[in-house]
Amino acid sequence: MFLDTLVGTGHTPSRSVARGEAVQAVETAMADLPEPYRKALRLVHIEGRSLAYAAQQMGRTERSIQGLCRRGLKLMQQCMAGASNFFSSTG
Numbered sequence: 303m304f305l306d307t308l309v310g311t312g313h314t315p316s317r318s319v320a321r322g323e324a325v326q327a328v329e330t331a332m333a334d335l336p337e338p339y340r341k342a343l344r345l346v347h348i349e350g351r352s353l354a355y356a357a358q359q360m361g362r363t364e365r366s367i368q369g370l371c372r373r374g375l376k377l378m379q380q381c382m383a384g385a386s387n388f389f390s391s392t393g
Contacts, residue, residue: 331378339374342367 332340338360345356346367353364360367 327382328378331381334381335374335377339370339377342370343374343378346371 332343335343341360342356345351345359346353351359353367356362356367357364362370
């Protein structure tokens with residue numbers, strides 16, 4: 303799951319709190335994204351759909367969807383950088 307990559311899995315109290323905070327941070331950051339980024343990220347990373355499926359749904363190429371996801375994640379990192387350390391910088 304998308305959030306598992308942010309805070310890991312587990313059922314300790316601190317993990318539960320971190321997961322709740324991560325959910326809120328992701329929802330806030332996603333709400334601030336332009337619609338194409340938000341839709342591509344939702345389809346591919348949250349719903350687990352393929353690039354081909356997302357491309358068909360959005361009327362774009364798979365390469366375009368990859369770009370939207372990459373730029374969307376980068377924008378989310380920038381949005382969240384001041385408020386949390388859920389995302390680390392990755393090339």
